[in-house]
Amino acid sequence: MKKAFLIILSLVVALIIAIYSYEHGFASSRSRAERENGILLPTSARNIQCSAEGLVLGYFGLDHGVFSLFEMDTSELQRFTNSLTVTARNRAGEVPHPTMRPENCWWSFSPEYDRFRKTWDGQAKPIETLTCKSPVGDFLSVQLWMLTTNVIIVNMYTDWN
Numbered sequence: 001m002k003k004a005f006l007i008i009l010s011l012v013v014a015l016i017i018a019i020y021s022y023e024h025g026f027a028s029s030r031s032r033a034e035r036e037n038g039i040l041l042p043t044s045a046r047n048i049q050c051s052a053e054g055l056v057l058g059y060f061g062l063d064h065g066v067f068s069l070f071e072m073d074t075s076e077l078q079r080f081t082n083s084l085t086v087t088a089r090n091r092a093g094e095v096p097h098p099t100m101r102p103e104n105c106w107w108s109f110s111p112e113y114d115r116f117r118k119t120w121d122g123q124a125k126p127i128e129t130l131t132c133k134s135p136v137g138d139f140l141s142v143q144l145w146m147l148t149t150n151v152i153i154v155n156m157y158t159d160w161n
Helices: 002-023 029-037 074-082
Strands: 046-053 064-073 086-091 125-132 139-146 151-160
Touching: 029 046, 029 064, 029 151, 064 074, 074 139, 074 151
Parallel strands: none
Antiparallel strands: 046 064, 064 151, 086 125, 125 139, 139 151
16 A cells, blocks of 8 residues: 555656646747747747746646747848738737736736746837737737847737637
């Protein structure tokens, strides 16, 4: 009986470690962002960060989503947006910082997303939100922020209901 308990306990611990490893990205952030959002990132994408939300560790809930944040060169913006199936475009209004959580089209503050770090210098200015068909989820929201004439910040959210 004790041996069976130890085997079950070992399997549970191994499962928790595997889920934690997947959640916290022992795979590269690029491959995780591409896999979870179902799109290819531009070659210039850098400082890539990912975060998930849902019922259990962000992956096993009935309603869950994944967030990705990265910087890219403006020279690749048109190629990147052309690779998306855009269903709606919304111009920027008064919006918060690009590391914040999405609510509908523009994004509002949520303390649970403090794990996104500001990896750039300067103040990003909102440009546009693209609502897209998602290859892997119910929808994909892509928010574009201008940092400099050479750098765009992209904040993406893929949702599953």
